[in-house]
Amino acid sequence: MKGPSVRGREGMPGFKWWHGLILGLLLAYVPGSLLVGGVLLLPLVVLHFVDPDADRQRMMIVLFYLGAVMVHPLRAAWLAHGDWQTCVQQITQPMTLILDWMAVGVAWLVAEVSAIGARLWYADYSRRERRAIEKRINALREEWLETEKGSKA
Amino acid sequence: MDYTQGDDSPELLIADRYLVNTTQKQPAIGGCPTWVAQDITATGSTWLALAPSMPSPQFSDLMFFRHQSVIGLHAHEYHKGALWVLCAHPPGPSLTEGLGVWSESQVIDGVIRPMADALEKLQAAGLTCRGIRPDNLFVGQGLHKVVLGPLGVAPNAELQPVLFEPLCSAVCHPTARGIGTIACDIFSLGVLVLSLCIGELPLKGLSDAEILRRRFEVGSATAYMQGHNVPIGLVSLLEAMLSDAPENRPVPSDLITIAPSKLFSIRQEIPARVPLMIGGVEVRTPRALAWYAGKYQNEFLSLLQRKIISQWLHRELELSVMSSLIEQAGVAFLPSSGNKAVDPTTMVATRAIAILDPAAPMFWAGRWFWPEAIPQMLAHADAGLFPPDEQRNIRGIAGFLMTSPEVFDAATLPALQSTQIGNLAAAARRTGAKGMEQVRRLPYDINVYQPCLSSRCLKERISLSAGLLQWLNRHVSEEDLSADDLGRSGFMDDQMRTFLESHCARQGIIPLAQSQKVGLPSWLADLTLLAAAQRRFDKDALSSVARRALPLLETELKQWRSRTARAKRRAKLSQLAEAGNLTKFLENVNDPAGLQKDRKMARQAEIEIAHLEQILEEEPNRKAVHEKQARNAGEFFSLLVGIAVSMASIWLEFCE
Numbered sequence: 151m152k153g154p155s156v157r158g159r160e161g162m163p164g165f166k167w168w169h170g171l172i173l174g175l176l177l178a179y180v181p182g183s184l185l186v187g188g189v190l191l192l193p194l195v196v197l198h199f200v201d202p203d204a205d206r207q208r209m210m211i212v213l214f215y216l217g218a219v220m221v222h223p224l225r226a227a228w229l230a231h232g233d234w235q236t237c238v239q240q241i242t243q244p245m246t247l248i249l250d251w252m253a254v255g256v257a258w259l260v261a262e263v264s265a266i267g268a269r270l271w272y273a274d275y276s277r278r279e280r281r282a283i284e285k286r287i288n289a290l291r292e293e294w295l296e297t298e299k300g301s302k303a
Numbered sequence: 304m305d306y307t308q309g310d311d312s313p314e315l316l317i318a319d320r321y322l323v324n325t326t327q328k329q330p331a332i333g334g335c336p337t338w339v340a341q342d343i344t345a346t347g348s349t350w351l352a353l354a355p356s357m358p359s360p361q362f363s364d365l366m367f368f369r370h371q372s373v374i375g376l377h378a379h380e381y382h383k384g385a386l387w388v389l390c391a392h393p394p395g396p397s398l399t400e401g402l403g404v405w406s407e408s409q410v411i412d413g414v415i416r417p418m419a420d421a422l423e424k425l426q427a428a429g430l431t432c433r434g435i436r437p438d439n440l441f442v443g444q445g446l447h448k449v450v451l452g453p454l455g456v457a458p459n460a461e462l463q464p465v466l467f468e469p470l471c472s473a474v475c476h477p478t479a480r481g482i483g484t485i486a487c488d489i490f491s492l493g494v495l496v497l498s499l500c501i502g503e504l505p506l507k508g509l510s511d512a513e514i515l516r517r518r519f520e521v522g523s524a525t526a527y528m529q530g531h532n533v534p535i536g537l538v539s540l541l542e543a544m545l546s547d548a549p550e551n552r553p554v555p556s557d558l559i560t561i562a563p564s565k566l567f568s569i570r571q572e573i574p575a576r577v578p579l580m581i582g583g584v585e586v587r588t589p590r591a592l593a594w595y596a597g598k599y600q601n602e603f604l605s606l607l608q609r610k611i612i613s614q615w616l617h618r619e620l621e622l623s624v625m626s627s628l629i630e631q632a633g634v635a636f637l638p639s640s641g642n643k644a645v646d647p648t649t650m651v652a653t654r655a656i657a658i659l660d661p662a663a664p665m666f667w668a669g670r671w672f673w674p675e676a677i678p679q680m681l682a683h684a685d686a687g688l689f690p691p692d693e694q695r696n697i698r699g700i701a702g703f704l705m706t707s708p709e710v711f712d713a714a715t716l717p718a719l720q721s722t723q724i725g726n727l728a729a730a731a732r733r734t735g736a737k738g739m740e741q742v743r744r745l746p747y748d749i750n751v752y753q754p755c756l757s758s759r760c761l762k763e764r765i766s767l768s769a770g771l772l773q774w775l776n777r778h779v780s781e782e783d784l785s786a787d788d789l790g791r792s793g794f795m796d797d798q799m800r801t802f803l804e805s806h807c808a809r810q811g812i813i814p815l816a817q818s819q820k821v822g823l824p825s826w827l828a829d830l831t832l833l834a835a836a837q838r839r840f841d842k843d844a845l846s847s848v849a850r851r852a853l854p855l856l857e858t859e860l861k862q863w864r865s866r867t868a869r870a871k872r873r874a875k876l877s878q879l880a881e882a883g884n885l886t887k888f889l890e891n892v893n894d895p896a897g898l899q900k901d902r903k904m905a906r907q908a909e910i911e912i913a914h915l916e917q918i919l920e921e922e923p924n925r926k927a928v929h930e931k932q933a934r935n936a937g938e939f940f941s942l943l944v945g946i947a948v949s950m951a952s953i954w955l956e957f958c959e
Contacts, residue, residue: 207938208938210942211945213945214942214945214949215949217952218951218953221949221955222952222956225956225957257941260937260940260941260944260945261937261941264936264937264941265934265938266933266937267937268932268936268937269930269933272932276929280919280922283915283918283919287915287916290911290912291912293865293867293908294864294909295908295909
């Protein structure tokens with residue numbers, strides 16, 4: 151107990167002892183469904199170890215996408231009452247696995263694309279703002295500072 | 304003088320009523336150029352139009368004087384600011400065209416009595432005539448009654464010949480004779496009576512200097528009557544009238560009641576048997592000595608120092624009081640008085656002369672004059688009728704008399720001179736000006752009718768402020784006034800400024816040229832003065848002046864910081880220049896409240912510019928912030944899409 155909890159503290163923050171208890175109970179009673187969930191959540195675990203930037207927020211986003219893929223296999227596992235055969239069949243379906251791994255990429259893609267969009271929008275906004283300020287400065291200069299320039303010249 | 308009119312037509316209409324044809328000049332009346340004026344409102348009635356170039360200071364009183372022996376004024380009008388006097392035709396030619404020999408009774412009834420009556424009325428009004436001379440006296444055809452020309456159109460006694468003036472004013476320059484007294488008029492009347500009795504002017508053919516010399520030698524009465532056949536009944540009267548001592552002359556009331564052969568007794572002055580020699584001339588009376596003292600000042604002072612004069616007075620003339628006074632005056636030679644501004648010898652000569660002849664005019668700085676004539680002398684000096692060094696001399700005398708009247712406060716000065724100096728100093732104080740400006744102001748302050756003495760418009764005889772404004776408005780073109788002159792010395796010269804200031808002061812406006820002293824450029828000070836004069840005297844537009852000032856004022860607009868305000872005011876300025884109201888014209892530029900507001904707004908604009916520039920400088924920082932926000936937005940959107948996708952997936956799974 152000590153070893154995993156220390157590791158959990160280092161790698162998985164918030165991993166408490168009752169998490170292990172629940173995991174053990176699930177392993178004992180519905181090993182099939184747990185297998186489906188575990189396999190399908192694998193990309194998240196991989197992401198966590200591969201991407202150092204992956205913070206809680208990003209994990210949460212990816213989890214939603216993975217959740218979307220997991221709905222059908224988990225339901226199938228549920229309907230089969232956790233039948234091991236069916237569960238294995240579910241996780242060996244290539245379409246499900248492809249979708250599952252692609253979900254991570256889709257999440258990243260959507261985030262990047264919308265970030266680019268937002269960046270473009272901000273750039274346009276600040277350009278417009280800059281132009282308005284320059285126009286105002288010029289107008290004020292022309293109105294008030296012309297004689298000063300004339301006298302200096 | 305040549306009176307050129309603006310338009311080519313020789314006819315000019317004065318006050319929309321009197322038509323004057325300037326090509327038909329008449330013989331001068333009262334020393335003024337004269338034309339016939341037709342009254343167009345009444346057919347057939349004509350008057351004489353006189354153009355006085357320098358009316359008497361008392362003209363406003365004299366013009367209401369009416370007497371059967373004086374040609375009364377019909378009207379006085381202004382045309383283009385110049386005074387025109389309209390009077391009736393004289394009854395006949397003037398006495399210069401022939402005196403004729405008048406009998407004793409004709410002289411008494413036709414000359415002495417009516418003239419004495421007129422003089423008495425003048426005296427009662429506190430005025431003097433100073434116009435009894437042949438060219439100002441008119442006699443009807445076949446009548447033996449003289450009529451005097453209009454009074455007051457000539458400056459005081461300036462036009463009187465030396466022959467007709469008593470010694471106390473004959474020694475002065477014509478402009479320095481002053482208003483004089485009725486006794487002076489009585490003397491002139493005496494000369495007239497004598498001339499009519501003998502049929503010619505006495506001392507005919509002699510120069511003025513010769514006449515004076517003869518009169519000082521033997522006395523005026525003797526000099527005039529010697530060798531002439533004077534009616535025996537008038538001899539005593541003439542001796543009294545022609546007496547050199549004013550107190551010996553009869554007063555007008557004595558003459559009104561005169562009867563033939565009436566005797567006048569006067570205290571005879573006994574000349575000294577042994578004459579005093581001064582400058583190679585034999586002098587026998589104190590009066591003559593006084594005159595020659597002015598002529599040969601150095602000899603006189605040396606005689607005075609050696610006490611020869613006091614001894615001569617005491618031994619030969621038995622005038623012991625005068626002798627001791629003279630001796631005291633000589634002692635004052637030593638620099639006793641603390642006043643360093645006065646040369647002690649000048650003061651001694653002045654005092655000694657005043658003691659020798661109390662009726663004599665003032666002698667100061669080599670010049671005989673009556674203090675009351677100072678404004679008139681100044682006017683002539685300003686008009687350039689004196690050579691430059693004499694102009695300086697006169698201005699110096701005037702300045703000294705006005706600023707240090709206490710120097711002449713001595714008991715030895717005759718009362719008449721002291722009062723006149725006192726009046727002069729009071730008038731000078733009233734001007735509120737200082738130095739040369741005070742000297743310039745005096746002629747205008749003393750005489751309402753004094754035309755502007757500027758050399759530019761002297762010929763126009765402008766004596767009305769409105770007239771001067773309109774004249775200026777007509778004469779501000781580029782040829783009349785170059786741009787350089789305008790920038791440097793303004794629209795007017797000193798005389799015009801002084802003229803306007805005097806007229807403004809008379810209306811109770813505090814002298815305006817103070818603005819010039821405050822440091823405004825002279826053209827702007829002139830505009831301010833013109834604007835005030837326009838407000839007060841003249842409602843007509845001065846568009847030409849305003850148009851000429853336009854470029855100058857536009858440069859003044861530069862102090863407005865706002866460009867739109869400048870443009871707006873510039874446009875308004877041109878409009879106002881066309882309208883010609885100088886007050887509004889100037890207000891458009893001289894608007895302290897507006898200017899202050901403008902300054903305030905300019906400051907605010909500067910602050911705003913600085914603020915905006917700072918915003919621009921901080922842009923890179925904001926870029927980093929934007930980058931982070933964009934990333935967050937991307938993740939958030941991704942989260943939303945994820946939620947939507949999972950929802951859609953659940954819906955598809957359970958509800959399909």
